[in-house]
């Protein structure tokens with residue numbers, strides 16, 4: 001693209017310009033060039049838009065109304081909450097039982113530790129999701145109060 005517009009600086013300066021991370025001299029150079037170069041202006045514009053998309057996906061997740069599983073009414077929220085609790089209890093019971101089975105088995109200690117390590121990882125992942133979900137439900141409730 002630099003061949004087309006004959007700008008005398010590196011393309012990286014364009015993104016630096018977007019960031020506001022340039023030295024004053026560079027900033028001026030880019031600004032002056034952008035004033036009379038459509039090619040670079042549209043390139044900067046594209047970069048800006050691309051960044052906006054990235055930013056908005058990164059920081060606005062999840063937009064609540066896009067959650068397909070978001071409960072609509074109090075009843076469904078209650079059953080969803082109960083469902084999660086049951087799943088949690090079930091997972092804990094099953095995990096506890098299986099843990100006991102493995103721990104009391106003849107498996108060598110190393111094997112036990114490997115199995116427990118994996119379970120702990122899964123357990124923490126699961127717990128994270130669960131807490132997220134409960135948090136989301138709580139915020140929902142607050143939101144309803146505000147209305």
Ligand SMILES: [Zn+2]
Nearest residue numbers: 005007037040
């Ligand atoms: Zn240019």
